[in-house]
Amino acid sequence: MEQRVEARRSRTRDDIIAAAWRLAEREGLVGLTLRDLAAEVGMRAPSLYGYFDSKAAIYDAMFAAAYRDLDAAIWAPEAWATDPGEDPHAWLVAGAEQWLAFCQASVPRYQLMFTRAVPGWEPSPEAYAASTDSFTRMREALARAGIREDRDVDLWTALVAGLAAQQIANEPGGQRWVALTDRAVRMVLHEINERTAP
Amino acid sequence: MEQRVEARRSRTRDDIIAAAWRLAEREGLVGLTLRDLAAEVGMRAPSLYGYFDSKAAIYDAMFAAAYRDLDAAIWAPEAWATDPGEDPHAWLVAGAEQWLAFCQASVPRYQLMFTRAVPGWEPSPEAYAASTDSFTRMREALARAGIREDRDVDLWTALVAGLAAQQIANEPGGQRWVALTDRAVRMVLHEINERTAP
DNA sequence: GTCTATAGGGTGATAGAC
């Protein structure tokens, strides 16, 4: 019996987080209010406290859900038919494009995951662990493509994060910076190989 | 007589904007409130409306002041003794480091200038013009160092913006990404020259 | 579990006296 209750409760929590993301898409990440959120799921604001301790806990759950979505989008099996060691360039371009598309698909989500856009909130240690896990998986994949050293990884993340930041800040929804992905990958791989080889 | 009045008014406006930046540094960019701001300059909130039409107008003035400060910091004559065409690498490294130092010196300022961190606000056309002017000056300098084509400039801005974004988001105040500047410049110049030369 | 009512704050902006 208790399992059924817990399962139902968990489903309601998921509904609330899904509704929170719908609202954030419409009203902006910081435009999210508990009244609006409750209305979106057919409740009144105080009822949300039966599912989450605070608004910060809701942002935490949104954050964790976003990283689960990222992992699902990035590691979709059909995208990774190729072997990273065989053609690192093609493999890295595909990965970067997938990551950039994920960022562009939702600006509020990008803001919550990768910038400090919510005043007074930062992920709790538990929520932060979800992002660390995701990053670890990415590092392993980069290593298979030849990007292994800390400094090389930092250079890679700076470049891809820069493409996303410029694209979103200056031409949201466009392709001006995203279109540079192929060239950026070639550039980074050349730099890393030149430094490693001789 | 009217000139004196206007000059005094202009000085008070400058005082208010300077106070706004002090407050933003302490309370965060979106933590800025008109009550606090008025108190910081020894007024009550309604008196601010004698100098600015709205809170958005205050953000506009802060934005424009920040770009004036950027220009002053970047084009300080002592930093540009060298000729950009003679040693583009050294010249670009110096410029990027100066820009990164400016970003790191104030996170709220970085947020206002380069991200969309203030919900519901974006620079007015007049304020935006200040950023366009600054960008034009930067483009001219980049051209002298060999970065001329739109796509080359975009690649450059993405890389430097990415270093700043990663540094500020993941290790504010540190040097982990900033330390990659020299390498990043070498990498970009190689890519651009290879594409232009053969 | 969900509700109403409300505590206890906050906000930008305006009216009108001095």
Add this chain to the structure above:
DNA sequence: GTCTATCACCCTATAGAC
């Protein structure tokens, strides 16, 4: 020009009835 007083909202969170 600056003030007090206030409008007209907004918010998160809790108490306690049902």
